[in-house]
Structures are given as C-alpha cells and as structure tokens.
Amino acid sequence: MKIAVVGTGYVGLVTGTCFAEVGIDVTCIDIDKRKIENLKQGILPIYEPGLEEMVLRNTQKERLSFSTDIATSVQGCDVAFIAVGTPPGEDGSADLKYVLAVARSIGQNINDYTVVVTKSTVPVGTARKVQQAIEEELELRGVSIPFDVASNPEFLKEGAAIDDFLKPDRIVVGVSSERAEEVMTKLYKPFLMNGHPLIFMDVPSAEMTKYAANAMLATKISFMNDIANLCEVMGADVNMVRKGIGSDARIGNKFIYPGIGYGGSCFPKDVKALIRTASENGYEMQVLKAVESVNENQKSVLYNKIYKHFDGELAGKTFAVWGLSFKPKTDDMREAPSLVIIQKLLEQGAKVRAYDPVAMKEAEHTLKDSIYYGKDEYEALIDADALLLVTEWPEFRSPNFNVVGKLMKGQVIFDGRNIYDAAELREKGFSYYGIGIKQGVQQETIK
Known part of the structure; x- marks a missing residue:
C-alpha cells in the first residue's frame, strides 16, 4: 500500500513512521520547507522516545520519505491522512482552517479512488466539511473521482507514542462505505495479527470517541485533584x-x-x-x-x-x-x-x-x-x-x-x-x- 500523511507534527510524524515500520510506503508532507529538510537529515521537530531511530531506519530503507509537494504525494495513494494542527480559537472551538486547506489540496490533486482520513482531533461533523471541500474542488476541476472520508482518531500518549501505535488498546475507524472499510482493514492488517481490536463505527461516533476519551481522562485527573485538596483540609x-x-x-x-x-x-x-x-x-x-x-x-x-x-x-x-x-x-x-x-x-x-x-x-x-x-x-x-x-x-x-x-x-x-x-x-x-x-x-x- 501507499499512503500520504499531511502534517509532520506529533501525530503525523508518529503515524507515518509507524506505518513505515510495518512495511507500508509512506510519504510525510508539510508546507514547512525547513522542517522537511531537517527530517530528511534525521533532525526531528519533536522529542519522543524511540522515534528518531525509527525515522532514520525507515528513511534508509526508503519506506519513509518527506516532501513539501502535496500534489505529487497524494496522487496514486490508497489513503491520505490529514494530521495537521487544530489549534483552539479564542472561544475554545477547534480551528479547522488547516484541516480544510489540506482537504482542498487533496481535492485538487487526487487522480484515483482515495480514502481521506482525518487523524487530527476534530469536532463531530468535520468529516462532512472535509467531504464538501473535496467535492467542491473536484467540481471545479470538472472531474468525477471517487473517494471516501473516514475518521481514525489517535490515542497516543506523549512519551509512549511508539508503543501506543504499534501495540494499541484499540483502533477506532469511522467509515461510511464498505469500500473504505476494506481499505482501512488492509491498512491495519499488520496490527491485527497481534490481536489488537479494530473497531468500525459511523464517522460521527468515531469523531466523538476521541473527545469523549480525553474528556473522561481529564475528568479523572481533576476529580482526584479535588479530592486531594479536600484531604489536606480534613487531615487525610x-x-x-x-x-x-x-x-x-x-x-x-x-x-x-x-x-x-x-x-x-x-x-x-x-x-x-x-x-x-x-x-x-x-x-x-x-x-x-x-x-x-x-x-x-x-x-x-x-x-x-x-x-x-x-x-x-x-x-x-x-x-x-x-x-x-x-x-x-x-x-x-x-x-x-x-x-x-x-x-x-x-x-x-x-x-x-x-x-x-x-x-x-x-x-x-x-x-x-x-x-x-x-x-x-x-x-x-x-x-x-x-x-x-x-x-x-x-x-x-x-x-x-x-x-x-x-x-x-x-x-x-x-x-x-x-x-x-x-x-x-x-x-x-x-x-x-x-x-x-x-x-x-x-x-x-x-x-
């Protein structure tokens, strides 16, 4: 299989590198030319235990490459991951401008059936906006190229991201067609051999799963801190x-x-x-x-x-x-x-x-x-x-x-x-x- 990962931040770089580690042909793409040149030389923009060695190994084996050219990179790929940032706006909402910009670029350049996957943490309903952006670009091109939009939220812990990706508790994928499900099953087949569960669901549920998981963990932390403060008052x-x-x-x-x-x-x-x-x-x-x-x-x-x-x-x-x-x-x-x-x-x-x-x-x-x-x-x-x-x-x-x-x-x-x-x-x-x-x-x- 051939995949493209747009965005070389924490999620994108870990995702692309780990897929390359199991033998998949991966191109990681970013508009930051300096970052891409550094990555080609083995200089990473983030620190994550084990990641640098894995990047170097897969680059040398030519399973992992880096590029600023999204047009060439998404052509002929089976899956295109969107893994760019979604910074919070002043009102707390996720800013989707980078996600939708990538979607438009994909719509401008794909030349065959592609599963477009939102890997970034995005609000419920984002996949629909991504689909609309791609459809608009295809219409402007005057072409009819089949594609599907899927949601595949990440559950990576910083400091343990490699293990979390290669040995996941679960893999959650939201799809809207059997064809997309078949492609994503093939993509994750190397991970399923070790018994890791692949859970398919509808796209909005997958988008919500990521937020619900992080919100639950944050709730446990804040609850325990609240109890800790009460313990000090009560002498416990x-x-x-x-x-x-x-x-x-x-x-x-x-x-x-x-x-x-x-x-x-x-x-x-x-x-x-x-x-x-x-x-x-x-x-x-x-x-x-x-x-x-x-x-x-x-x-x-x-x-x-x-x-x-x-x-x-x-x-x-x-x-x-x-x-x-x-x-x-x-x-x-x-x-x-x-x-x-x-x-x-x-x-x-x-x-x-x-x-x-x-x-x-x-x-x-x-x-x-x-x-x-x-x-x-x-x-x-x-x-x-x-x-x-x-x-x-x-x-x-x-x-x-x-x-x-x-x-x-x-x-x-x-x-x-x-x-x-x-x-x-x-x-x-x-x-x-x-x-x-x-x-x-x-x-x-x-x-």
Whole structure:
C-alpha cells in the first residue's frame, strides 16, 4: 500500500513512521520547507522516545520519505491522512482552517479512488466539511473521482507514542462505505495479527470517541485533584485514598494520581472544544466545565503553598524547579503547570533556576532569559531557598538528599507529584509539602 500523511507534527510524524515500520510506503508532507529538510537529515521537530531511530531506519530503507509537494504525494495513494494542527480559537472551538486547506489540496490533486482520513482531533461533523471541500474542488476541476472520508482518531500518549501505535488498546475507524472499510482493514492488517481490536463505527461516533476519551481522562485527573485538596483540609492522605479506590475494578488505578494539573496539547484543548461544541448545539457540559475550572486552579496549588510558607515574602528568594515539560518523556511545554508557577514567582520578584532533561530549549521559547537554566538538576539547586518538583522525570525520583541539602540555602521541598517520602525528608531536616497531604501527616510514596 501507499499512503500520504499531511502534517509532520506529533501525530503525523508518529503515524507515518509507524506505518513505515510495518512495511507500508509512506510519504510525510508539510508546507514547512525547513522542517522537511531537517527530517530528511534525521533532525526531528519533536522529542519522543524511540522515534528518531525509527525515522532514520525507515528513511534508509526508503519506506519513509518527506516532501513539501502535496500534489505529487497524494496522487496514486490508497489513503491520505490529514494530521495537521487544530489549534483552539479564542472561544475554545477547534480551528479547522488547516484541516480544510489540506482537504482542498487533496481535492485538487487526487487522480484515483482515495480514502481521506482525518487523524487530527476534530469536532463531530468535520468529516462532512472535509467531504464538501473535496467535492467542491473536484467540481471545479470538472472531474468525477471517487473517494471516501473516514475518521481514525489517535490515542497516543506523549512519551509512549511508539508503543501506543504499534501495540494499541484499540483502533477506532469511522467509515461510511464498505469500500473504505476494506481499505482501512488492509491498512491495519499488520496490527491485527497481534490481536489488537479494530473497531468500525459511523464517522460521527468515531469523531466523538476521541473527545469523549480525553474528556473522561481529564475528568479523572481533576476529580482526584479535588479530592486531594479536600484531604489536606480534613487531615487525610490522598495517596492512601488513591490506593483504596484504585483497587476497585470499576474505577481502576490509572489517571487517579494527584498533582498540579494536566497540560499538554490534548486534554486542555479537547475539553474546551467539547464544551464549545455542546454549547453550539444548545447543550451545557456541566461536568466538563467543572473539570476545566478545577484544573486551572490546581496549577496554582504549589505556588499557594510556597506563598504561605514564606509569608508572601518571595522577592529576592531563589527557587529551584525540577521539570518543565507538562509530563515526563516529552519536551512539550503546551499548557504546562510549570509555566504558571514560574510566572507567578517571577511576578513576585523571585528568581528561578530550572532544569529539565529534555524541555530546556522548548522552555526558552516562552520563558526566554527570565530564568536560569541549570546544566543539571544539582547545579539548579545552588543557593536555592526551596526546591520545587514539578515534573516527575525518573532521574528526579532518588536524588542524593545530602547533596541537595548542602547545595541549597534553604531546606524546603515542594513536591508537586508526591514522589518523595515525607518522613525521610523531615528526618533529614527538610520542610516538606506534598499534594493532598496535611502538613505533618506522613504520606506513603507512590509505588
């Protein structure tokens, strides 16, 4: 088979590379000439574990190629994926201008039956708009070329995207014809050999499935953060509560870890878009509005603890921040809680020394030179009045606290992910603050 993937961002690049990995002929397309030239040289625009090696391997085997020429690339292909961005508008709705622009380009250039697949996260009804855009272009050309539009939402976790694609929990495809179903079944056949379920449904249901999945996961996170805040008030330990409810098979133990709010490119954007879609159709998503509100407030929880500990006297203080990306194993800084915390500290006249194993360059795009970027986690601690654990990278889990104590000026740790043992740190002379743990209560560390 031959496929084209338009868009070489996170979703498009992972999708194209993984299809090439199973032997499919893939062309990844982007209008950004510099990005394409870099990709041809093995320079990736994103960080994702294992992706660089896979890109290089499949490029060398000539199963994966990169181009700025959408016209040539979509001609003769069996499937054309649309994997461009859908940034949120000011009203929270998904901006479809890039998706529809690609649809028009496809309509201007296809020369045989093609299944056009929306891989980008798009609102219900987008496939219909894509179909209309392609039909209009075909009409302008004065030709009648058969095509189908399908929806194939992605369920990739940043930091584990390769495994998620090659070993998926499920593959969801929305189609409107038997012919499209046959093509998509053939495309995903290499994955079905390992027993991964391929679920076909109508197109609107597939579009809704993606939003519903992310909204549910965001809801679990915000619910647990709300419980964590109540635990602090009541003197309970949220980590014990988490174990108690996570053992219930109806609830499960995933996405119930308390913290400082979710971020990234998916949850914030998709929750907003689903709320907006509902509003446009006369329905109010009351639960999701609360989810969004809790999450925004949660990003300030760690800062509020800092402010209270120092009695509001933050000017001139130095804070070491471990972790800048919104989660480990990615350099994604979109909607990262670290940005909210750091900005609030800077507004109070504090100084920030930060370190992240991967996201430093990405952070500089937003934070510029307003903070100091450490060479490693220990150098970031020098003369700090407090340490803030913001992103739970593996290398931050077991630091040498004797060294930490010697490098820092103060002896305070604010643990935004509950990865440290409160009793151990207090024995070493540190003041310790976690999430959902009343000050003075010993918490069980995450296992």
